[in-house]
Amino acid sequence: MRTRVRTLVAVTTAALVGVTATACTGGDEGGSGDVTIGFVASLSGTYQTVGEDMRDGFQLYLDTHGGKFGGRTVDLRVADEGDGPATATPAAERLVQQDEVDALAGIVGGGSYAAIAALAQENELPLVGANGRPDLPDNSWLWHTSYISDEPGIAIAPYVKDNVDGPVYAIGPDYQGGHDELRGFVDTYTQLGGVLANPDGETKWTPFPQTTDFLPYLNEIAMTGAKAVYCFYAGKAAVDFVKQYAQSDAADIPLYGAFLTEGAVLAAQGDAAEGIRNVLNYSPDLDNPANRTFVAEWSAKFPRQPTTFAMASYDAAAVLDRAIATIPEDQEVTSAAINDAISGLGVIDSPRGTWQFNPTTHSPIQRWYLRQVAKDGEMLSNMLIEDLATVGN
């Protein structure tokens, strides 16, 4: 008798799951607004905090602009990218096939971007990426508001060459994004006549994501006699790298990085991060009207500092807003119309300063900044030191 009851419960549950699933798949096509935007970001997994910053940045723009892009009501569909293409692809497919979105935006990881980019190209949907991405051959439908992964390194390399008297050690995580980030620095730096401190002249790669213990590498770095270290790490690895750096033989060697201290990791890094110089296309203390507005709006809603992730997503929303605004009111907002409109956008006024899309790479031509971690009262913050190069041409 008990088994029979259990069976009934199980079958009923299974049936309910099935019904719910069907209801979900069948329920809400078309969207309630004039324009439907799909936003993909990591809301679980390794880069959850980055994904949440991105979602919040996008949503903030929408909320502060009456929920409209170019006068049209926006129906925003958010999907979880998870930890990579395995979860990101189904998430994006749902937005494309079921929600029938007019454009896609967001995306944290380079691998996810590559997979979703293929989907966007195939379905002829504009994709406005808002974080790092690989350089892809065909980008007629692809745009993004952040940067190409090798640009931070390109931007900071001349500064490092001019200010460090001796060889620099290059180290980064062993995955495509890490390779791209480091290649930008190493290629530019060596072209300028710089010499790597790495014994074999090659960048040191640390297994990703499993490396949590950087001491063996740091010990090795100290033995090379490097005058500075350049690295790219984000998330958990950035916390471990910076904390352990400060307690290792390498502690006295100046540390330069891309991203290293951006976002939520800074709090966990604590005092160990003080003094680290890093390159980015944004700093919360940039003094321009757009940034003052952005920081004020952000701070009113969130207890944390705004990040480049939030800023780039905010800009992705701005790009869509301005592009859709150029579509005549009597004309339907189609994917193709949005894409055409984006390509016609000129200079964009942004919290990071003004920038515009490069007509071939579809990525920003923008100014990069050198920042240094310092105490801002009780809180650690990335303080603007100086402007670096304008990169993206």
Next chain:
Amino acid sequence: MIDAYLIPAVNGLAYGLLLFTVAAGLTLIFGVADVLNLAHGTVYVAGGYVAVSVSDGTWAGLGLGVLAGAAAGLVSGAVLWAALTPLSGRGHLTQALLTFGIALAGGALLEKAFGADELRPVLPAALDGSVDLAGHRFPTYRLLFIAVAAVLAVAGWLVITRTRVGARVRAVVDDRDMVAALGVDPRVVLAAVLAVGGALAGVAGALGAPILGPGPSTAPQTLLLSLIVVVVGGLGSIGGAFLAAIAVGQVQSLGVVLLPSVSPYLLFAAMAVALLVRGWRGRGVTA
């Protein structure tokens, strides 16, 4: 030349001892209660989270963190006991399904409670720096951790080899049928072992937070490493787990210095080789 390997070796020892403190509980749970507990990494992380949230840069905060970690581990053990008790006799795969489900759900709840950020405890100033070790800088906390973990390991070894409880544990690990012969209710054995194993993981999470700190990806990583330690160590053998943990620590630390070109492969290749070699040597009986 030796100089280049000193710091990685000492660091590997710290890392290995950390893995041992995590894996000891897991191997005990497997060896005595025959439970494959895939929620063990989540218990570690729970210990880490509560320790971080009570840490305030004082020594009292540090001690309180360890106690809180142990308490969190005990509570987790009780939850697991309640969940596992109805499942007796349903095999390792069902246990794996249940405990992995608990790990996923528990991890998600922990993240709701403590946030998705990487957290690290605030250590007393005296520990939050480095000391001189044969002319090299080495993190003070890791050196202290080596000492504390070594004391824990010796204490554990004494309990296992010198006490009646320890003798019973060894007997049960060698021959599961001994549980019946001891005249103890198997449910009591399960409860005791899950409590002790959970508390060990919670303490490890608290003590290990500055080294392997809590965050969204910490639980699966800790689980995987301690599973490797437990299986290579011989499933239930505390001594075996100790040796395996030290070996894994050195593979992760010295290995990346000695064999940098294959470092991504090292851990799993070493595990596969260890298991297969042991398998071949242990094949006296082919019944």
Next chain:
Amino acid sequence: MGKPVLELRGTGRAYGALKAVDDVDLTVHAGARHALIGPNGAGKSTLLHLAAGNLRPTAGRVLLAGRDVTRHGPARRARLGVGRTFQTPALIGSADCLTNVALAAWPAQTFRARWLRRDHAPHLARLDALGLADDAATPAAALSHGRRRLLELAVALAASPRLLLLDEPAAGLTDDDVGLLLTALGTIGAEVAVLLVEHHQELVRAFAGTVTVLHQGAVVTTGTPAEVAADPRVREIYQGALGAA
């Protein structure tokens, strides 16, 4: 007396310093009904494992019909004509009795016979001979202990072995079942040599033509049941087990 089927020559098995079986010479002849007896811990089961190939000897050799099989595993020895049963019946629990027998006959068959599912008749006959015909379609796991023993005997005989090794076939059986077992053993053809380890004295007395006594891993004596029973050394080390035999 027929030709030797199984020969152990100076065979031993040590676990560290402990010698479970030490320097045993033992010959089982064609068609023999040979019992291996001795007190608990004498090494009887170990010896059977050494003969079947489940254990590798640490000393000496094992010969099957004159051929050295010391390094062969149990499967290879089985294909050379060794059938065996275990102390706890070893069966394919999820398969029915007929399938258990058919699977055991498989290695001795041609590919066509296996694959085309021909001819259940000999398997059914074998089940019938042991009184298991009604259970042909019953999963082995669902049988009573006594019937599992009988099924294992049918399974061990299915590949037509020339040497059958039985490890305490009467253990755990009721008196009725022992009677059935004895009848079943009686149906084994004369071409099959049987070596059995057994405590059940009546079974040994009724079945065995030759008895070897093992004590502390070594052979004490080999002879007819009467000779062995009369041996004072046996009486001394092995009190009462043979009783009036």
Next chain:
Amino acid sequence: MIPTRLRTPLGIAAAVVAVAALLLLPTVADNYTLITVSRVAGLGLLAASTALMTGVAGLPTLGQIAPYAVGAYTAAHLAHLALPGLVQLLGAAAAAAVFSLATGAAVVQTRGVICLMVTLAIGELTAITAGQWTSLTGGTDGMPRVPATPALPGGENLVKVPDVYTYTVVAALAVLAVTMLVLRSPAGTLIRGCRDNEARMRASGHRVSLTLLWTFTGAGAIAGAGGALLVSSQRTVSPSNVGFEVAALVLLAVVIGGAASIPGALAGVAAVVAVRDTIAPKLPGEAPLLLGVLFIAAVYLLPGGLSGVAARLGLHNGEAGA
């Protein structure tokens, strides 16, 4: 020689209805449903392969993801050579079988948790290789744009969602049909025999390790075919498709299904994918919690797995003693 009792008339009817429903789905369902189901096709073969090793052969495995990966990357390269889907499928299965034959000798010597960890190591080493061998695999970002090809030589390129769906589902059903036929043949009995009682099989003269090695090779081929279908359905492959997370999810789905049952494994994967890709997106970020709850619920509500439920409903007789 083996009286077949695994199927009841009701069960056969259920199977026929299920297959017919799958084939008719494109006439009623939207594209997203079709894409989701065609993704289940590839994962379903991976699950069938895992169930074959774990439940039928008794070797619990986290490593079938490795031949799945070999199959996926092989298929992607064959697609780049503009070879049709069927050639990709067969090529992937062959490459995966060779891979499994090469690694299997070590695996079939192990049992239980040791087997689980050795296969985990093989899976992880394969995934790491996929991330490292950039020239062959595209590195950690994978091969993002696999060209569309026809299913059969001379056919139309598989681009439209219903076409992709039909190809992947028919191909998966064909592979599954072959698998289930083999498992119901004497070969299946042999494999289950090795699982149930190795000592008996050896004592009867069976070469247990060899049988398991061939099983492992066949299971590898099935997983490889699954990898090919993954590439056909989503037209990308990257290390995250072949990592530990997918291996663990599939093993747990197989356990939900009842471990030894191929249809159960498919149902388990369908349940996991339904939660992950259909229900969880309604609550972004909550997928881990929902999956966790699914696993916990499955343990208590489905003591015999989904195939146990099917047995109690009379869809099949179950597998005695298994």
